[in-house]
Amino acid sequence: MQKRLLITLTFCFFVSVMLFTTACTKKVVSTAPVTDQTAEDSTAQQVEEIAGDLEESTISEADAAALAAEALAAEERAAQENAAREKFINEDIYFKFDSSVLSLSSQDTLKLKGIWMMQYSDVSVIIEGHCDERGTSEYNIALGDRRAESVKKFMVDIGIAQERLTTISYGEERPLFLEHNEDAWAKNRRVHFVLE
């Protein structure tokens, strides 16, 4: 319905412009007689100009569609990028009690993180090492440091420049879960990535 209206309006505009230019040309002929050649030339030139105008409007319409599609794609891409970024930040690496050994699934997760970091070569990260509340606070800072270092070493081994990786150990000082059970402890024994 709207499209039809648009077409009608464009047509009206085109007709009125045509009429107006013809009137103008006639006026020019009557006041200052010129050779047919010149008249024809100028008319041709003007028609061409009008045609140019028309063409422009058609192009702009095509442009809008392309832009809309592009915006949609960009939005999708941004959403994907965001999701990848969120995944990178939120996916923690977990450890067994009193251990800094990376499990096979942790290594897979870290490889994906490595791919992401290769895609965004300007990003630097902080690798945080955490422990559960068991054990003593002094030892846990050392253990958290070991966890962060073993993750850093893995990332360097798969090709991330070590200047982009900083480690920090929080020991048992920043637990995510405050319950005193194996479930909470397991989730607190983690390495967490933070974008710098």
Added chain:
Amino acid sequence: MLKKLFVRVLYCVAVIFCFEGSHIAFAGYDYIDITNPFLRKIPVAVSYFKTFSGNFAERKTAQEASDLFSSTLEFTGYFKMLDRAAFLEDAHSSGTTASNIKFYNWTSIGAELLITGAILENANRLEMELRLYDTFKCKLIVGKKYKSRLGDQRRIVRRFCSEIIEHLTGNRGIFDSRIAFVSTGSGHKEIYICDFDGYNPKRFTFNKNITLSPAWSSDGRCLAFTSYLRGHPDLYIKNLTQKSGTIVAKKGINITPAWVPNRFELAATFSFSGDQEIYMLTGKGKITKRLTINKGIDSSPSWSPDGRKMAFVSKRHGTPQIYIKDVGSGHVSRLTYQGRYNTEPAWSPKGDKIAYSGMCKGEINIFVISVDGRNLMRLTESSYDNESPSWSPDGSLILFSSTRKGTAGIYVMTAYGTDQRRLLSMPGEQTNPAWSANIYR
């Protein structure tokens, strides 16, 4: 000829030394059994201090001072304080000196030691006379007269308690020591400092971040600790009086400072090499020497009183255990074999024992072991987590943190695990206690 003279001089010196030694030993063994002083507590009567004028203010001071005296003395764990309700004599009516004390009134209620006192307050001066008697020998052991400003009774009481302990054990005790600890009362882990008995806690750091592991230099002038003030676990060394200090901020962790006794040097754990290792550094924060070379965690140093050996935690054989390193020879020996998680060693100031925290079945308890690996003793049990042991300067008491009441608090017990009690009550959680040497100000 010259050789003969030398031998003779040596002989004289040896005789004097032996005499001196036996004299101190005699004074100690007479009352307190050094091998286990807490097996049998000495019954002590602290009579209410006599007032000279008898006016209300003076009586109040006298009563408070004698109560303070009782609790200060009781804190040591050596004594059993007799209930004043059972006393047959009232110091207000009788005397405070040997000539007018009826000692049978004290021996008949079981008192072996008697403390009498007299107080005089005038203008802005406070005078106190304090005496310790052996009730069976009807003899004065030590008596002192103190003059100070008004309101200074706590200092006087502590001074005389030191006197008593010195006469009974041969050393000055703990009454001039202080305790640093971590509390979350402000919403962040900050370091606080209080007196040996938990009195007068004052906040020391205002970092508004995680601050941990306070460690006293042996002259009590400096405190080293770890703080995340700049976002990383850095090592801070602060002079308490001059308010000056240094920060050691190497890459990685900068933790577990431990001062070498009687030196302006300390050991601490750093991981700038990629591995957690113990290093020696000056009190100004300059690293001078690497003390451990081993893949895996090495941390938490604690020094023998002579500064020649260092106990520390190492994971070199799979689980965290306590090891001892002879710094001169470089020889390392493993101390603990029982359990799979032994950390936080604390070498007794007497030199013969090491306290540590060990985890078993998810519970952490305080253990004490002889330096030769024998006489392993568990001091706490079945009471949730008991961590961070720290010895009193005379080696008679151990501070630790415990979650036995839910939230973590600072507790104190004798070196044999008896008389476990809470040191102080404050908002938040208290951890990481560190006992200083006696600091004479």
